[in-house]
Amino acid sequence: MYEVIWHGRGGQGVVIAAQILAESAYLQGFKGVTSAPTFGPERRGAPLTASTRISDTPIRTFSQIERADIVVVLDPTLFTAVNILGSLKPTGWLLVNTSQQPDELDVTAGINVATVDAAAIALKFHLIKEGAPIVNTPMLGVFARAAGIVDVEHMEKGLKWKLSGTAAATNIAALRAAYEEARIKPGTSQVP
Amino acid sequence: MSNVQIMTGNSAAAWGARLAKVQVVSAYPITPSTSVTETIANWVERGELKAEYVRVESEHSVMTVCVSASTVGARVFTSTSSHGLLYMHEQLHWAAGSRLPIVLCCINRGVGAPWSIFNDQQDSIAQRDTGWIQIYCRDNQEIIDSVIQAYRIAEEVYCPVMVCYDGFVLSHTMMPVDIPDAEEVCRFLPPYKPHTLLCAEEPRNINPVIFPWQRRDAEGVLRDGYMDMRWKLQHALEGSAAVIARTSRDFAERFGRDHGGLLWGYRTEDAELFIAAMGSIATEATTAADLLREQGVRAGVVGVRVYRPFPREEVRQAFRSAPAIIVFEKDISYGYEGALAADIKAALYGTGIAAPIHNFIAGLGGRDVKAHELAEAVRASLAAMAQGTRERQTWLNCVTE
Structure with missing residues (x-):
């Protein structure tokens, strides 16, 4: 079973991203998928998480994830607000929306890192909601490229399942761009 | 031809009501139940579900609407949580006493004070003695299937x-x-046939003041007293067990999914230790059982799906060879023990089943319950049982000093 934690702020589409990943994984043939928001109230702008579990067999655990295989960060300013690395396995993947290179991030050498400027990609494809770039779908592209669990074709199918025609096309374009532009730095520990 | 979608439990409940073609829906929003009837309200407004959606000012009125609509022959649905359910309490009794086949989804949430919006099962357990059948679901598939089954059960008994x-x-x-x-x-769910139809052409006085004794009505027919009617409710609840089991089997034949009727088992065949639980903590317990087996402890799980009527015979059957029983539950009967543990012990009375029974109160007010924590709790209990501790109540992950 793969466990994924999404970090973002209220309004950034963290919950939707976790859902689309679950749906894409199901479409790819994983029998067990769950996605859950942080249980409780949500506030726009406040740090929040969502989670996705992906497994070959139906999932029989609903507890909160302690250590994820993959952690996705939609807002790099969260590193100073939340203990993001504390919820990542030492051999896991850290996927960050940032203009920085993986080398520039202050993380231990063991973990695998991928970065992409998802905000720039979103702006390029006019993926803007309430004045802010929509960074969740580009991060799905990075996920497909780096984590290698759900491939980009099924991410696209997942987006099509969730979104209507025009919205799906724009989001898919952004997802593909992020897939191409992702900067990968494998860690010194074994890949999960 | 399967039509799988990735959906929340609340969507699954709404879909169950939609497929059951409910005719009247009334609800008052409360976390975490809100999106059930929000979804249904959307369908009604868009014309996708031909139902009357009745907005009221409180949950008490919600159940009053459900009672009224069911009395005039409509298939009705509502959902609520926690304080909303408690606020309905009086009308829950009324619905059962009126023998109305209303289906309600209780999205389990802790009860104040202090306020909590998070999960435990104190709200529905506190309605145990209202005369309602109670089904506890272990995953979202079981929710949609159970709502559909619930109408067939309710309308039969x-x-x-x-x-x-x-x-x-x-x-x-x-x-x-x-x-x-x-x-x-x-095809699975025939139309609702009310036991008494209230309509303008044939006015009736339903549930007027009733006396302790039997009494002849205006037509000279000898009518039940209060206690006779109450016995009929008890008789119906007890008799519903067979209907629930049969409905579950019929559903399995038609749709290929068997949720186990009154209770279900997981890896119990050779188990040296039985975990009992209701709802999602029972699902978590199946993962704990897998962990325990990896560690050399042959654990199995008995999931109690139907809490009322309590499946006394099935519980006796399930635990007949149990060397040890550990009950995890998200409720507490204050001043005694967990409601499920108490009922399991009562069911085993006089059977000769002499397994030690430990009771864990867990996950109150949304406290996270992890499979490995359940497994650790089981191992600790087994050690205490080996030392001769036959009964024990433990609050899992809780400061108790």
Whole structure:
């Protein structure tokens, strides 16, 4: 079973991203998928998480994830607000929306890192909601490229399942761009 | 032809009501139940579900609307949580006493004070003695299937059914759910035939003041007294067990999914240790059982799906060879013990089943319950049992000093 934690702020589409990943994984043939928001109230702008579990067999655990295989960060300013690395396995993947290179991030050498400027990609494809770039779908592209669990074709199918025609096309374009532009730095520990 | 969608427990409940072609829906929003009837309200407004959606000012009125609509022959649905359910309490008794086949989804949430919006099962357990059938679901597929089954059960035995599932843990977690075919559901679920029809052409006085004794009515017919009617409710609840089991089997034949009727088992055949639980914590316990078996402890799980009527015979059968029983539950009967543990012990009285029974109170007010924590708790209990501790109550992950 793969466990994924999404970090973002209220309004950034963290919950939707976790859902689309679950749906894409199901479409790819994983029998067990769950996605859950942080249980409780949500506030726009406040740090929040969502989670996705992906497994070959139906999932029989609903507890909160302690250590994820993959952690996705939609807002790099969260590193100073939340203990993001504390919820990542030492051999896991850290996927960050940032203009920085993986080398520039202050993380231990063991973990695998991928970065992409998802905000720039979103702006390029006019993926803007309430004045802010929509960074969740580009991060799905990075996920497909780096984590290698759900491939980009099924991410696209997942987006099509969730979104209507025009919205799906724009989001898919952004997802593909992020897939191409992702900067990968494998860690010194074994890949999960 | 399966139609799988990835959906929340609340979507699954709404879909169940939609497929059952409910005719009247009334609700008052409360976390975490809100999106159930929000979804249904959307369908009604868009004309996708031909139902009357009645907005009222409180949950008490919600159940009053349900009672009234069911009395005039409509198939009715509502959902609520926690304080909303407690506020309905008086009308819950009324619905059962009136023998109305209302289906209510209780999205389990803790009860104040202090305020909590998070999950435990104190709300529905506190309604145990209202005369409602109670079903506890272990995942979202079971929610949609149980809502459909609930109407067939309710309308056959003329008792209301509460379909309970854990707030947030299931209500807000998305997972694959196979949506049953609408026409197949129609064939499974015949139209509702009210036991008494109230209509303008044939006015009646329903549930007037009744006396302790039997009494002749205006036509000279000897009518039940209060106690005779109450016995009939008890008789109906007890008799519903067979109907629930049969409905579950019929559903399995038609749709290919068997949720186990009154209770279900997981890896119990050779188990040296039986975990008992209801709802999503029972699902978590199956993962704990796997962990325990990896560690050399042959654990099995008995999931109690139907809490009322309490499946006394099935519990006796399930535990007949149990060397040890550990009950995990998200409720507490203050001043005694967990409601499920108490009922299991009572069911085993006089059977000769002499297994030690430990009771864990867990996950109150949304405290996270992890499979490995359940496994650790089981090992600690087994050690204490080996030392001769036959009964014990433990609050899992709780400061008790």
